[in-house]
Amino acid sequence: MNPDLSLTKPYPFTRLRALLSDSKLPDGIEHISLSIGEPKHAAPEAVIRALFDSSKLFEKYPATTGALELRTAISDWIFRRYGVKTDPLTQILPTNGSREALFSFTQAYIDRTKSPFVILPCPFYQIYEGASLMAGATPYYCPQTAENNFAMDLDSVPEEVLRNTQLVFVCSPSNPTGKVLNLEDWKKLFSYSDKYGFVIGSDECYSEIYFDEEKPPLGALEAAKLLGRDNFERLIVFSSLSKRSNIPGMRTGFVAGDAALIKPYLLYRTYHGCAMSGPIQQASIAAWNDEEHVRESRRLYKEKFAAAVPLMSKTLGISMPDASFYLWAKTPIDDQEYAKRLYEEKAITVLPGSFLSRDCGGLNPGRGYIRIALVATVPEVKEAARRISEFNPK
Incomplete structure (x- = not known):
């Protein structure tokens, strides 16, 4: 083993x-x-109906890229939600939920020959740790406490660790603290990414659970656009319908961001064999297209x-x-x-x-x-x- x-x-x-x-x-x-x-x-009735109405698609192999209709629905949702335009052909990939994608992206991206580190918030979603270890990286735990307002303080990370960091996971809104990163937080993260060359993996599966309809949480793609980073350099966002649409058993989500990272990740997924089934894709389209x-x-x-x-x-x-x-x-x-x-x-x-x-x-x-x-x-x-x-x- x-x-x-x-x-x-x-x-x-x-x-x-x-x-x-x-x-x-x-x-x-x-x-x-x-x-x-x-x-x-x-679960939304329209989503369940779309799942069963498309059951004949179980008879066909799905494409790893996902149907263009699904990628377009995701791209359209990102624009409605964040005011950010994405290319559904190069900047979006459907995934079987965010958990699968968090793990598989880490395996695809980490170069284990270079003694890599992955920086994690602490406390954290344990997939970040397991994915890092299985990719041959050393996790570096960045404590989030009441004293630092549950923020991930990269200033406290040793220079040697930062120089060898390949990936930094952030979770906003946070599991478990519920903290949301603001624009200044993102500006600092991006500046560190520019200086040290690491990728930011933004886990946003809780993005749609908030309390003021007029003030939805800021997302990483939105922050990148506001800061003039329209190509989303070294940024990958992980999202899911599990929490948003109450369908955790369907295992459906997406990654979006830097096309230069999406392209090799698609190659990895082709070998990994993790294409989303056709009926789940149709159900996902129904979910992304409805906000009620x-x-x-x-x-x-x-x-x-x-x-x-x-x-x-x-x-x-x-x-x-x-x-x-x-x-x-x-x-x-x-x-x-x-x-x-x-x-x-x-x-x-x-x-x-x-x-x-x-x-x-x-x-x-x-x-x-x-x-x-x-x-x-x-x-x-x-x-x-x-x-x-x-x-x-x-």
Whole structure:
């Protein structure tokens, strides 16, 4: 087997199952899971209909490039959302969700012969780490803490690391903190990319979960355009319909950005065998072309946050995120102990923050936090918030 497999760490939910393996739920209380970022809102009817209406396409091999109709739908959505023009032929590729693309792009791009580094935010989505290790790179964890406003501070990265960095992952809105990068943040990132030559991989799968319809989060392509980087040099954006359209099981998304990176990545994908099936492509077109269901999802998330934050803040250190459907909550006791006792006493599952982090700079930025995913139904979230407001372990 590939020896790099031995370098990977157990996945957060594997660790969560182990943590709770000897725990029992309390009698007479319905369990509510707020641990996994899996949307529970209904999938759009038009998307499901398009999937089944095109089922004959299962009889045909799909092209790795995806249908031009899909790439055009994605390009049109990017323009409507960000005011940015992209070439559907050279700057966009459909992918089987963002997770697959984050991993496969890293394998395609990293040159393991040059002792490469990949800079990761910490806490982070663990695919960044696993993809880096499997590509032969060394992850460098950049801590995001309350003290630095959960920002990824490249000024703190040693010069030797920066000189050998090939890829920097950013996540905006962030998993798990919900922080959104502003234009000054992007300007600084681009300046570092220009100086050291690394690619920026911007994970934007939470871009459509926000709270003010008039102020959607800034995206990387939009920031690049505003800063005069119309060719998106050394920039790749990863996006997904899983969160936006409540269809995580369809595994559909895209990458967009620098055509000079998209071209060799397409070659890699041709060999990788990860073309999106025809019916999924048609369902994706229906999803990208409709905003009504996305606005309704945002309305439901706003209702859940409005109900949950005031109650949960009675016993947890909580503030509203910039965007996303997560709460990054400071716990009064050790995060793993808190999660275990909350499960045993209040029948609620949350994810310990230390499972999303690594020790870096003498600390684990996730320790003492939990991630709460407000993905359950509105009544379930309200009930969970009530229970958490009553749970104050000593």
